[in-house]
Each structure stands twice: as structure tokens, then as C-alpha cells.
Amino acid sequence: MQTTGWLFDVYPLQDRMVLWFITAAGERLRVEDGFPYRVYLGGEPGRVRSLAREAGRRGWVKRHYPHRGRNLWSGEEIPVVALELASYAHLSRLRGWFGGLKDELAVFNADLDISAYYLYSRRLHPCAWYDLEAREGRLAAITLLEDPFAVEFALPPLTVMTLGLTRDPLIPLGSGNSVAVGWEDRTLELEAPDIPALIGELAHWLRRLDPDLVLSDWGDEGIIPPVWQWSQQHRAPLPLDREPQPVPRQFHGGRTYFSYGRIVYQGPAAPFYGRWHVDRRNSFYYKESGLMGLAQIARIGQMPLQQAARASPGTLITSMQLARATTDGILIPWRKGAPERFKTAAELLIIDKGGLTFMPPIGLFFDVAELDFASMYPTIMTIHNISPETVNCPCCAGDGAGAVVGEGAKSVACDQWPVISVYYQPKTANRKPQTQNPWPSPHITPEANYRLCRRREGLVPRTLRPILKLREDLKARAKEVGPEEGSEYKDRQNALKWMLVTCFGYLGYKNARFGRIEAHEAVTAYGRDKLLTAKEICEDAGFQVLHGLTDCLWIKKEGMTGGELESLCREISRATGVKLALEGVYKWLAFLPSRLDPRRPVATRYFGAFNDGKLKVRGLACRRRDTPPLVRLAQEALLEKMAQASTAQELAAMRPELEDLAESFRLRLREGQVRPQDLLITRVLSQPAADYKVDTATALAARQLERAGIHLQPGEKVRYVHREPKRGPKELRVQAAPFLETLEDYDLELYLELLERAVEEVMMMVLE
DNA sequence: TGCCAGTAAAG
């Protein structure tokens, strides 16, 4: 049978892959494809062959044969033996066996996700159209019909069913919570106490609607696990999957991990087989960029959509690097064992120089332009060829570039590095001459003088290049079609942004598959260099540089014009190789002082209004998730009002009105005209409730929940209201959500204080 | 009052 189909779902089953397509005619088509998982083994040839034979005798390996693959680090082709697994279940046994051997074995491609490995090997992309031929349910031929990096693509029509809880997700299903099922514009509440009836109803609607997509709130943790467990207990069939064969379904518990310096909790996953289950409360990418964003990253990340929905940006970018490597014939080293040791203080010093900061002057400024480098770090990696294997590569070692490289350079540099935060005094006279040659040679990195490969383009640049291109195209397209139709393109480019940001972060992680500290260091060094170059060009053009932060500059000049700014951007883009764009011109912009030392500015707290009336607010109370909604609303209301003013006079004239606004919020608090939800403070639990040494409100709230039988993992959120403080024991100082029905009072003083700080934060910039 | 545990932001 020949047909055109859109690749919808992919998953492994015993020794083969199952693929679901939505055909052009709207049919849901299931086909199987035999795919042997291949592990590659390198080392002493005789020993490798005998190990392969032994694995065959044990029944784990179906066949083995000599093969050649490329070593990531040297770029050279090396002989290996390919082992084809008899069943996917043998993969962990094989790994366990290899792990126990004492040999100097090089094991490759042993820890890849099976679906992703299949997609890489077959060069298939989910959510794309194919010409395919199937015989007796087996895939016979398949041809990709579109460019996975295309700006335009669409989803076929999907049948959608929604699932949700009727009450707070912390209340378990069956202990006061119920399920809400929705389709088209209808919703139905299914009462939980009568369990067989609930399962029956749910099964009925799944069968009747046969949804392609089940879009849930809290489905992964709150709905599917108990519902599935009940269906097993009561032997009541529940067709979560389209897959006719029995599938393994276990709800492995959630994970807590660190990412970008903060603790994150990822709940357990409950994927379906042959249809999509996306829990929008358990999906970073859905929250960030919706279903089109998910489809976008599944396509280019070559990862089944349900996996992509639950993946972090790091997983996605790693998947793209693995896909690139597989396609290029690069062998992927097996990362066995536990994470490595923590970084030493010296290593931290090396990595964490980070972005350059020019400190802003405190106060209110008018007619300020903001210039931002677009995707600065990923662009640097791409144009300078920075990748783990290109830094001080062996292949260019003899080229006599004349630079100090490698181990030596690292130890020299430490004390010589400049202070990263420069207390910058804006100046218009006595400018330094422009840097002539910002780096000694295009192949030698600034500061540390590492040598970059000039023979091979690195894996990271090869991976990033098409993503950067697509993101630029999507941005341009969004601008072209306007805000209405542009939102879909914006969502998609936003999804890509997170992959790009994380790619840089991953270079600095020892434990990342493609990380290397020197590469990370090289990127930030180029970044500092480029920001400095930009500053100097601005000053040469007569601009005053007020503030700079990693990849942004805030500048001003009397009587500056749009054209002048555009040509300034062009010049800097040309000089640095990274596109610098005008973010906008502010009518007014405020840089805030430190709260601890009011004479000192802080780099990351500022707010202002652009010429078009749009606000940009960073670091203020309303941007923090631990600010109660009432306080956030108050600050936002003040800012919205202020955004209407253009001049110092207009702003000053607004003062009485702003005072009234603030007073109205104070009054609401004093008179108790607030809903408990508006007083909720949300915080992330950094450790198990019992481990807290200090009785912070967070710890008290978490313990209160524990007593009610609700156990939160580190990385999960706690929400609570501060109660009247003088009412006896500590346990009563806060009241945790969801138990707010019984809330009798709140700590008026504390909330007034929080409100006052938020008001003061913005009002201090409005002159009397 | 000072120290330090705990938490969050912008890039």
C-alpha cells in the first residue's frame, strides 16, 4: 500500500519500532519497522571479536560484523565491531556486562534512547509528511517530503480531548477531587467516589472520541496513575492507548535535579501509545510555546512529541547533537557510571567569569536606546567554530600558530583576568582609541588564547547553524505577517531560543555529553570582547553608554535619530560578526539602586517605557514568583499608569494619581477585601521538608502539608499565606494552599510591608 | 547586631 502520511507517534515494542501516521485521507495508520539496536565496540580486535561471540552465545546479540566509525575527538575513522541486539530488553544486560569487564573497552552508542536512535538512523523527523509504502503492516519504504527546518508547516486536523481535576491538584483523586473531561466546547465532571463508574465513563469517552491528543492538567501525576491502577484492580478496560498489543506501563516516580543553578522537579510521565498525552502542567515547552512549539522541537530534535513535551531544553539540544553525530557517522561514547565529582573552587573561577557588565548610573533617563546582540553565544560558537572537539584539537596542533595553548595557558591566566564587573562611569570625552584587532588571530581565543580547529567544523556549530537560521527566518516571518498571525511563528522561535541558550550552558558542564570547560570559557571570552567592541564603537560615534549586560547595551545621545542607530547597529554587527539589533528607544528608563547600599546600582533591576508605550520590566517585585498576586497587581497597575508618561514633567504630574492607586491597594488589604489566593506566596522547595534547619515560612508550609499527608519533593512548589503572627505556635504562622477555606486572618503588617516595598520600588523614580 | 541559610532574577 502506497500512501502519504504525517509521522505522528513512534515507540519501541520488544524488537521492533511501531510508527503511527495520519494519512492524507485522515486515516490513523499503524506500521511496524524492524530496527536492530546497534552498539559499537572498539579496542584490541581479537578481544572485541571474542566478546561479540560471547554476547551472541548469551542470546543478547543477534549478529555482529566489522564496521568503521568516526572518533569525535580526533575526527579519524576507526575500526569497530557492530553488535545487533536481539531485543531492546537486552540493552541493559549488555551494558551491565560491559560495565563489569576490566578491559580497556571503547563502547559506543550504548545509551541512546531507542526511539530517538531509530529516528536518527532512519533520518526520520516526527511531525513531518512522508511518502510511504506498507506491506502487511510493515514499513517497506519511506521518503521525507519536506524540509524539517522549513519555516512553514502545519498540523493535520487532530481530535482533542481535555482532562483536568475539579479541585487543587494537591488533593488526591478519590479523596475529594474529581476528573473533568472535555471535548469541543463541552465538559463533564466524573465523580471519583464511584470508581468502577468513573473508569467506565472515561473508557466510554476515550472509545467514542478516539482522541489523537489528550491535553491534560496534572494528568501525568494526578489523574492517569490512579485511574490506571483502578482499572487494573477492577479489571475494567481503559483504552488509553491505540496500540493493540500490551504495553509496558509503569509510573516511575518524579525526578529532582539541578539545572542552571536551580532545583527543578519533573513529575512522572504517563505517555500513551499511538495517541498523544500532553500534560500542560508538566511540560516546559508546552507552557513556553504551545503545541506548535512542541511540534517544532519534535521535528528538528528528532524525538517523539510526547517525549519532547516532557523534555528539558538540554535534552532537546543534546538530542540534536546526537542526531548530527549519528548522521555524520560519529561514534557516541558511552557515558557509564554516576555523575562526576563536584567542581572545585578553582574550576568554578575559570568557568564563571561569564558575561561582562557595565554598571548603570542610578536614576531616571530619557530617550535611551537599547541594542541587543541576537543569539550572541550560539552565534559565537558557530562563527568561531567553538565545540568540545575543536578547542586545542590534535589535528591542528602542529600548525605553528605560535600561541600558548592547553594546560599552560589555563594556569597562567587566573590572576591576570580583569575584574568582571566594571563600575562604569559614563563619559563622552577622553575616549580610548578603538580596539584594532580584537583577537590575536581568528583562530586564537581572547584572554585564554586557546587554539580553535581550522580543519573541521565542530559538532556544536554544525548543530547550531540550521537552528540559528530557522530562528532568524521565524522572527522575520513573524514581523512580516503582524502580531495576529505572527504568534505561531513567535512561539516556534521561542522554543528554539531555549535550545540555543542551553547549548551554551551545557558546554560548561563536565557531565554533559558534549561539554568542555575550555569551550565554555572561549565563548564567554569572545562575548566580553564583542560587548567591549560594541561599547567602544558607540562611544566613537558620540554615544554615551549607560549600561551593558552580557549582550545588551543601553546608550543615548542628544538628538539621535533612527537612521543613526540603524547604521550604528550595522557597524557593530560587521565588526563583531554577531547581529546587533535595536530593541527599542525608551521614552524613559529607570536604573535602580541596591537595597542594601542605596548609593550602589544593581545591574539587573530596571524598568522603562518604550516610545510605543510598551513596558520593559526586569528584576522588580512583579517579576518574582514569590510576590503575592495582590502586590504584583499593584505594582503592575502603577507601571501601566507610568507608561503613559513621556517626559519628566508628565511623570511628576502623575504623582498624586499614583499615590491614590497605591492607597487603594492598601485599603483593600486593611479592609480585608482580598481573596486568599491573592495573598499566596509561591516558593520552590529546595530540600525535603524535614531537612530545613531554619523555620522559614516555606519550611513551615511544607511541614503543614506533610501533616495532611501531602509529601512534596524538592523542586516542587509550595504556596502559603502568612497568618496573624502573634497567634501562638509556629505551626500556625502560615497556612498552606490548598487548605485556605479555613483561613481566618492574615498578617496585615507583613502584606502592607510587601506592598509598600513594591510601591516604593517604582515610585522612588517619580520626582515630587 | 551580625552571620548565614534560603531563595530568586537577568543574561
Next chain:
DNA sequence: CTGCCTACTGGCA
């Protein structure tokens, strides 16, 4: 897919 730095608050000795 696994420990940025800096600013700030508040409990506790």
C-alpha cells in the same frame, strides 16, 4: 542529561 553569580530577606545566636 546532574551545583552560574549576585542581591536580598529573615531566622537565629
